[in-house]
Amino acid sequence: MESSAPTPPITIPPVPPPEGPPLPGAHQRKGAVEGSATWSLSDRIGLAICWTLGLLFCAIAVAIVLYLLVQGIKFLRPEMLWTPAAAGFNETETGGFSDALFGTLIVATMGIALALPAGIAIAVWLVEYGRPAALARVTESTIEAIAGIPSIVLALFGTVIFSSTALGFLSRSSEGVVFGRSFFAAGVMLSLVALPLIVASVREGLNSIPRHVREASYAVGKTKAATTRRILLPTCRPQVATGAMLGLGRIIGDTAIIVVLLGATQNFAPVEGVGFPLDYLRGAGTTLTNFVYEASPTGNLNQPQKAYAAAFVLLLMVLALNAAVDVVHRRARKAGTWSH
């Protein structure tokens, strides 16, 4: 049976293009790695839950912002920003919340001015030096402990410290009475609230710089100090900004420390007979968060319209902070990064 008959040529019929809707799971979309159509049911349910929760979260955030936007625009009058609160029987007589607004700005500035340098310094020490190792471990867990302490507990502790003889001068009234309540006291304690967040963020930034980058700087004869100042910290700028923003968020959002250590008076209560600005800083005051609470139906003032207006201002501040951090991050991305 030698092949006497030639084998017939093989013809492959052309495959007709698929008609109708594309098959599920087919790699249709550009950049699609994998469709979930082939997944097991439990995985698909899991994915659906992820989607739903993600979208739900967005919806909640959008609802908050939109609601406050609407209410804020409805109730916010520009003069509220520069009129201090006053006593009165209805919302037209009670003035604005300028004292609370400036109070927020003061504690935020004080808190971050203390926490940022300290936080950066601690993070640098932990990552770049961290010796003796036992001391570094203790520092680490101390910071974690502070991060876990509720701010009301910190506030209570603050009253003890700031009414002590050594630190009493920071909150002494004109009559010589020490209440342990002042912008100084609140600012210092609020910086403790912000500190762990800054340390964590800066540490993460420093740890993400490859070791060979540090060595490249040492290998051209630079000291550790010079490397930290000129290479490492500038590289960590985005993480420093993130830490500062998170810290500021905690500071301007805190109410417990404000009530206990700032007195939560409706107006500034400067100490008489002391020069500016020490008179204000040694005196009691309030912040926007506390004003929102007091003005809300739960609080003593019961002027919900102003509560919305103040909450709107708070929201704008937080959004502005977020935008600023975003700019820092975008600039850093433009500078590029190393392949690890």
Place this chain on the structure above:
Amino acid sequence: MPPPIRRLRLDDPEPATEAIPVEQGTFTAARRSIKAPQFSIRRMEIDDVSVHYGDKEAVRRVSLPVRQGEVLSLIGPSGCGKTTLLRSLNRLTELTTSARLSGRILLDDVDISQIEPTLLRRRVTMVFQQPNPFPMSVFDNIAYVLREQGSRRARRKTLEPAVLSALDRAGLLEEVKDNLDHPALKLSGGQQQRLCIARALAAEPEVLLLDEPCSALDPKSTQVIEDLIVRLRDDVAVVIVTHNLQQAYRIADHVAFMYLGDLVEYNSATALFGSPREQRTREYVSGAFG
């Protein structure tokens, strides 16, 4: 009836086979364009050096000369101590707390342990495996080296000639001269690595250490850097660690083969690759292990 199986016949065209490399000819066939060194001045001397990491001995009693006018290549399998030896030449090993060094390393007849580390590291600079420019502009990468420790002093105008000359020596000037303010990390990998070489040269070193400088690069960039290294050997003593035996053959004047911390063989590149004296060297360069 199943279709008959068609068998191979003698008159069928022969399938192409890849040329099997001849063992002896592997290296002699490679490009070795460099000329014999014009001169050689002994700059560094590694004298009976051992390095321990804790209990582990990474380098065992190695002695080697480092000469200007020549390229010295350290080869050997991973973990043989070649990078450790290179890093001990500018005391970078001291950054590892567990590292201990015994023996002497001399730079121009002075023991380097007597030289202040930051001064030493400006005289013996280093380029790393991963291109690692600093996250700043091309200009500032070089200017950083030229300035005092943490200082921002010395204005751009003052530094410009030195920066440009360093870029020129690294063969990068033509490519970057129009955008010196460009972020350095946006350059290509090969350009980044040449910037790192320029940075190392800006300190006006006497010895340039290169730790597998081409392993993260494509062949074209590798060739550019190899040519550059050969050009630099008259100005600075060059020590290069490489995994790539062809590369060692192409650019080195002398080659030191290390294995498990020992210096097995030190010879001229042609001799070491052409007729290795030691059995282990012969096996390594012929690809028996590695």
